[in-house]
Amino acid sequence: MKKEILKLRDVKVYFPVKAGVFNRTVGHVMAVDGVDLDIYRGEVLGLAGESGCGKTTLGKAILRLVEPTNGEVTYVSKEDDETELTSLEKKDMDPFRKKLQIVFQDPHSSLNPSFTIFGSLQDPLKKFGVNSKEERRKIIGDLLEAVNMRREYMDRYPHEFSGGQRQRIGIVRALCLDPELIVCDEAVSALDVSIQAQVLQLLMQLKKDNNLTYLFITHDLSVTEYLCDRIAVMYLGRIVELCDSEDLYKNTLHPYSEALISAIPVADLDKKTKRIVLEGDVPSPVNPPKGCPFHPRCPKAKDICKTEVPTLKKYSTNGNEHYASCHLIDLPEIS
Amino acid sequence: MTDKNNIALSVKNLKTFFYTNNRCNKAVNGVSFDVEKGKTLCIVGESGCGKSVTAATIMQLLPTLSRIEEGEIIFHKDDKTVNIEKLEKNGKEMRNIRGSDIAMIFQDPMTALNPVYTVGFQISENLKYHTNLNRKEIREKSISLLNDMGIPLPEKRVDEYPHSYSGGMRQRAMIAMAMACNPKILIADEPTTALDVTIQAQIFELMEKLKEENDTAIILITHDMGVVAELADNVAVMYMGNIVEAGTADDVLRRPTHPYTKALLESVPVLGRGKNQDINPIKGSTPDPYNRPVGCQFAPRCNWQTESCDVMPEITQINKTHQIRCHKYEQFFEKYDEKRNS
Numbered sequence: 001m002k003k004e005i006l007k008l009r010d011v012k013v014y015f016p017v018k019a020g021v022f023n024r025t026v027g028h029v030m031a032v033d034g035v036d037l038d039i040y041r042g043e044v045l046g047l048a049g050e051s052g053c054g055k056t057t058l059g060k061a062i063l064r065l066v067e068p069t070n071g072e073v074t075y076v077s078k079e080d081d082e083t084e085l086t087s088l089e090k091k092d093m094d095p096f097r098k099k100l101q102i103v104f105q106d107p108h109s110s111l112n113p114s115f116t117i118f119g120s121l122q123d124p125l126k127k128f129g130v131n132s133k134e135e136r137r138k139i140i141g142d143l144l145e146a147v148n149m150r151r152e153y154m155d156r157y158p159h160e161f162s163g164g165q166r167q168r169i170g171i172v173r174a175l176c177l178d179p180e181l182i183v184c185d186e187a188v189s190a191l192d193v194s195i196q197a198q199v200l201q202l203l204m205q206l207k208k209d210n211n212l213t214y215l216f217i218t219h220d221l222s223v224t225e226y227l228c229d230r231i232a233v234m235y236l237g238r239i240v241e242l243c244d245s246e247d248l249y250k251n252t253l254h255p256y257s258e259a260l261i262s263a264i265p266v267a268d269l270d271k272k273t274k275r276i277v278l279e280g281d282v283p284s285p286v287n288p289p290k291g292c293p294f295h296p297r298c299p300k301a302k303d304i305c306k307t308e309v310p311t312l313k314k315y316s317t318n319g320n321e322h323y324a325s326c327h328l329i330d331l332p333e334i335s
Numbered sequence: 336m337t338d339k340n341n342i343a344l345s346v347k348n349l350k351t352f353f354y355t356n357n358r359c360n361k362a363v364n365g366v367s368f369d370v371e372k373g374k375t376l377c378i379v380g381e382s383g384c385g386k387s388v389t390a391a392t393i394m395q396l397l398p399t400l401s402r403i404e405e406g407e408i409i410f411h412k413d414d415k416t417v418n419i420e421k422l423e424k425n426g427k428e429m430r431n432i433r434g435s436d437i438a439m440i441f442q443d444p445m446t447a448l449n450p451v452y453t454v455g456f457q458i459s460e461n462l463k464y465h466t467n468l469n470r471k472e473i474r475e476k477s478i479s480l481l482n483d484m485g486i487p488l489p490e491k492r493v494d495e496y497p498h499s500y501s502g503g504m505r506q507r508a509m510i511a512m513a514m515a516c517n518p519k520i521l522i523a524d525e526p527t528t529a530l531d532v533t534i535q536a537q538i539f540e541l542m543e544k545l546k547e548e549n550d551t552a553i554i555l556i557t558h559d560m561g562v563v564a565e566l567a568d569n570v571a572v573m574y575m576g577n578i579v580e581a582g583t584a585d586d587v588l589r590r591p592t593h594p595y596t597k598a599l600l601e602s603v604p605v606l607g608r609g610k611n612q613d614i615n616p617i618k619g620s621t622p623d624p625y626n627r628p629v630g631c632q633f634a635p636r637c638n639w640q641t642e643s644c645d646v647m648p649e650i651t652q653i654n655k656t657h658q659i660r661c662h663k664y665e666q667f668f669e670k671y672d673e674k675r676n677s
Binding site for chain 1: 381382487501502503504531532533534535536537539540558559560561562563564565584585588589598599600602603604605606607608609610612614615616617620
């Protein structure tokens with residue numbers, strides 16, 4: 001039976017927009033606007049969408065690196081104890097920080113250039129009670145070897161490493177506290193194609209060895225298809241489709257996901273499909289369109305889409321749960 | 336074989352070297368290719384393989400520390416031919432060609448546009464120097480260019496500054512600038528790498544249209560094999576300053592023969608192949624340009640390396656269009672023949 005590790009309920013992150021002489025709040029950027037999501041133990045959940053759709057903000061809100069404005073993030077431990085994270089005091093978060101880790105997008109700016117690798121990586125170990133230096137060096141050395149790097153590298157500085165190596169150091173940093181869930185925020189986007197494949201395989205290997213759960217944030221749907229068990233597609237701060245990764249490609253329900261998939265160039269001359277070209281850009285999250293947020297760009301939009309906001313409904317494709325929020329789906333809804 | 340009259344630009348044995356700290360980086364080391372009118376040539380490779388330097392060399396936009404060491408860049412302008420490498424960098428002739436006959440779209444529209452001038456001003460600059468239009472006509476032309484690029488309300492947008500444009504719109508404004516004088520050749524250096532896939536689809540649509548309407552030759556630089564499959568007529572795969580495999584899109588994508596091309600194609604997950612597809616990373620990373628392998632540049636990362644690879648392989652023409660730089664191509668290429676015959 002699938003067990004949850006994280007439950008998100010109606011999570012919202014609003015950033016105030018300030019203007020004028022008195023710096024008054026004149027509006028909000030609704031970066032994440034009501035997300036319900038369950039992440040199960042041991043799965044890889046992909047979070048896909050265009051830039052500006054709120055994927056990174058959601059990832060950070062889970063770890064409280066950005067404070068959610070509203071909603072609940074509940075952590076479920078292995079023993080089924082539930083803890084609501086957003087209402088905790090800062091210092092009470094500490095034991096959970098150990099369980100939830102993140103790998104950042106840009107390996108060039110996420111390591112401090114004036115510290116050696118060991119200097120950067122030992123801090124979390126110190127904080128969580130690994131007091132002898134020998135032991136810290138051993139833990140970090142072992143992990144460096146696990147990501148195919150040499151133990152001696154821990155005494156070097158970040159500038160001595162290439163992008164792919166730095167990203168692996170970022171992964172070691174996330175791993176050193178033996179976490180249960182890792183948020184990978186565009187972990188392979190900044191890397192060259194050949195290096196990207198190395199890091200992807202490494203992530204899969206580590207998942208197998210350490211029983212990890214990944215929340216894999218990316219804009220590249222061909223990577224998610226390869227890596228993820230389930231995929232959530234976001235648009236303007238909301239989840240528009242959530243289903244098994246295979247179903248997203250074979251039984252696409254939402255017109256946005258359809259357009260997104262058709263726009264990806266495929267390196268296969270036999271599989272050329274007609275691309276659906278969306279008009280215009282993603283609307284501003286300060287002032288989202290009324291009704292379905294996607295309707296101004298949607299090729300199938302009808303009158304109902306302009307007035308009513310669709311909710312995420314449950315359908316079934318291929319015998320799997322398939323959530324989508326669109327007025328125009330013909331399938332029977334499942335309660 | 337390519338029709339001689341149809342060639343817009345031919346590059347022959349081009350070498351561009353960089354000189355820093357008394358060391359020499361052979362960024363482009365003997366590259367030859369032809370670009371045909373109304374066709375797209377895609378140059379593919381990892382970062383640091385010399386794709387962008389090749390483009391900058393054609394435009395003579397190289398930094399002062401580098402120079403064209405050897406080779407020819409022949410631009411076929413109407414009936415006569417111009418040897419670009421012999422022109423003075425900032426001389427009158429080069430400035431006449433740059434922007435009007437050969438135009439370029441840069442990778443990052445955020446930094447390529449000047450933030451203190453309006454977009455309209457930046458487009459009209461091109462027209463001011465290369466055409467005889469008066470101020471009013473120039474303005475009208477800029478507006479119609481923006482309109483062609485699908486920018487809403489061009490009359491208003493033409494007077495706005497780049498910061499009020501979104502990423503996709505900036506890239507479209509850049510293309511408008513490049514297309515202002517109907518260039519014969521358009522060089523696009525990773526035009527969509529910084530953009531979302533949906534915006535990328537819009538830009539590709541636009542480039543296809545331009546190619547068909549104006550018979551422009553396009554050189555598209557990219558690292559994405561998917562983009563190649565979508566747009567390319569001809570493909571050149573570069574590695575460490577050399578073209579290792581070149582041919583039509585059909586040749587290179589259906590019968591990849593160089594181990595590097597194969598490895599590139601196998602290292603990315605392909606949409607629609609599901610979870611069980613194999614991806615094989617290329618082992619190691621690109622060598623230090625100051626400390627290159629002796630023979631074939633790809634040998635240390637190649638699975639089929641033998642002693643003969645200590646000598647730099649020559650370019651071999653496999654058939655009319657397909658050429659390759661590898662000692663062992665025969666054994667790879669025969670496999671395709673076997674497959675076809677069986």
